[in-house]
Amino acid sequence: MNTVPVRPSVAFGICLKKIEGNALVEAVKVGLLGLGTVGGGTVNVLKRNAEEISRRAGRGIQVTHAAARDLNKPRICDTDGITLTTDPMSVVNDPDIQIVIELIGGDGLAKDLVMAAIEQGKHVVTANKALIAKHGNEIFAAAQKKNVMVAFEAAVAGGIPIIKAIREGLAGNKIQWLAGIINGTGNFILTEMRDKGRDFDDVLKEAQELGYAEADPTFDVEGIDAAHKLTILASIAFGIPLQFDAAYTEGITKITREDVNYAEELGYRIKHLGVSRCTEKGVELRVHPTLIPERRLLANVDGVMNAVLVNGDAVGPTLYYGAGAGDEPTASAVVADLVDMVRVLTSDPENRVPHLAFQPDALSDIPILPMAEVTTAYYLRMQADDRPGVLADVTRILGDAGISIEAIIQKEPLPDSDNANIIMLTHRVEEQQMDKAIASIEALPAIHNKLTRIRVESLDAD
Numbered sequence: 001m002n003t004v005p006v007r008p009s010v011a012f013g014i015c016l017k018k019i020e021g022n023a024l025v026e027a028v029k030v031g032l033l034g035l036g037t038v039g040g041g042t043v044n045v046l047k048r049n050a051e052e053i054s055r056r057a058g059r060g061i062q063v064t065h066a067a068a069r070d071l072n073k074p075r076i077c078d079t080d081g082i083t084l085t086t087d088p089m090s091v092v093n094d095p096d097i098q099i100v101i102e103l104i105g106g107d108g109l110a111k112d113l114v115m116a117a118i119e120q121g122k123h124v125v126t127a128n129k130a131l132i133a134k135h136g137n138e139i140f141a142a143a144q145k146k147n148v149m150v151a152f153e154a155a156v157a158g159g160i161p162i163i164k165a166i167r168e169g170l171a172g173n174k175i176q177w178l179a180g181i182i183n184g185t186g187n188f189i190l191t192e193m194r195d196k197g198r199d200f201d202d203v204l205k206e207a208q209e210l211g212y213a214e215a216d217p218t219f220d221v222e223g224i225d226a227a228h229k230l231t232i233l234a235s236i237a238f239g240i241p242l243q244f245d246a247a248y249t250e251g252i253t254k255i256t257r258e259d260v261n262y263a264e265e266l267g268y269r270i271k272h273l274g275v276s277r278c279t280e281k282g283v284e285l286r287v288h289p290t291l292i293p294e295r296r297l298l299a300n301v302d303g304v305m306n307a308v309l310v311n312g313d314a315v316g317p318t319l320y321y322g323a324g325a326g327d328e329p330t331a332s333a334v335v336a337d338l339v340d341m342v343r344v345l346t347s348d349p350e351n352r353v354p355h356l357a358f359q360p361d362a363l364s365d366i367p368i369l370p371m372a373e374v375t376t377a378y379y380l381r382m383q384a385d386d387r388p389g390v391l392a393d394v395t396r397i398l399g400d401a402g403i404s405i406e407a408i409i410q411k412e413p414l415p416d417s418d419n420a421n422i423i424m425l426t427h428r429v430e431e432q433q434m435d436k437a438i439a440s441i442e443a444l445p446a447i448h449n450k451l452t453r454i455r456v457e458s459l460d461a462d
């Protein structure tokens with residue numbers, strides 16, 4: 001066996017000496033804005049792993065100042081040695097602070113603080129997906145002008161290093177598409193509903209108590225949070241400016257247990273997916289409930305876990321899985337950004353990894369595709385009179401629209417109803433064709449209520 005004979009004690013001794021040497025170099029002073037779940041987790045991880053972190057970064061990293069809204073609130077971290085204030089701008093303005101960590105959230109005060117930090121030549125680490133998705137273009141332009149770094153690994157998929165994986169690890173690929181479960185709260189709700197038959201509101205309340213949900217939980221269940229994250233992923237995957245306003249967003253509030261069960265009968269699971277695909281016509285940018293084949297790994301990502309599947313032309317499909325929310329998983333990403341930053345503090349700005357993976361003057365103007373022009377397969381459920389000819393009318397409409405049916409199930413009317421449930425899977429068709437067909441089916445006198453329509457993705461490699 002070919003090994004290099006290194007006595008562990010000696011190797012470790014050399015490392016320690018190096019650190020002892022480095023200890024003479026002053027620790028990088030960091031100001032923390034926000035001492036909630038992620039802020040507390042960040043302080044804890046930085047303290048607990050201080051030695052490992054400084055061995056990696058080459059210098060110590062010390063939170064010297066922190067701002068919180070309420071200084072008397074119980075905290076998950078020990079704030080000894082940290083100067084606390086309720087005024088976050090005073091932390092940004094403190095001349096000793098070299099790196100500002102923004103964990104306040106939202107895009108009001110947080111944006112002012114980040115822009116002020118950049119203006120003063122300070123580097124910024126943020127977990128704020130809304131801020132980056134909505135104002136990232138402006139923030140990165142300002143950062144470039146001031147030669148500072150803005151890092152945002154924690155903004156997408158919590159502890160999964162997905163930004164680094166796409167921006168650096170897959171840099172040799174033409175990325176074709178990506179699809180992910182990127183909201184832990186929504187995935188937790190869908191999983192608990194499916195596995196335990198729990199009520200939507202009850203599971204959401206638990207997610208809030210566990211600190212997973214957004215301050216406004218409609219961001220989780222309506223797909224806004226996932227659309228923020230998908231906007232960021234699409235930009236770094238395809239080299240396009242951030243375009244959150246063009247994202248299509250549909251929530252999970254209308255998913256019923258019936259649909260979950262019928263999907264299972266057909267061999268699928270319903271997941272709240274963010275999908276972005278680079279097509280010849282434009283980039284798809286969409287978040288919606290999606291049926292995915294149950295044999296796919298992504299279909300088996302449960303609870304608060306996140307996963308992102310990225311398909312590159314050279315590497316093929318790659319899957320990244322981990323905790324998408326929570327104090328220490330998110331802190332793991334925040335601290336990784338800090339370490340990256342400290343390593344390159346003195347490097348030439350031109351040699352740093354570009355914020356959006358591609359050089360700022362090399363972004364593409366390929367448009368975001370309107371949802372009407374997106375092509376997917378569909379799951380349809382309708383309630384219909386249980387009499388001859390109804391199914392024939394429905395299939396005629398689909399046939400006339402050029403929509404091919406892959407599977408049909410008809411369920412007996414429930415005891416308290418005369419209506420049969422008809423469930424269909426279709427082959428792929430452009431959304432505007434399906435919209436027209438659905439409108440015609442809903443106009444049939446034998447069809448009751450609006451059709452339930454859930455998009456289906458096979459997630460094949462091509």
Ligand code: HSE
Nearest residue numbers: 183184185213214325
């Ligand atoms: N509310 C988010 C989620 C937190 O549930 O995934 C992490 O971004």
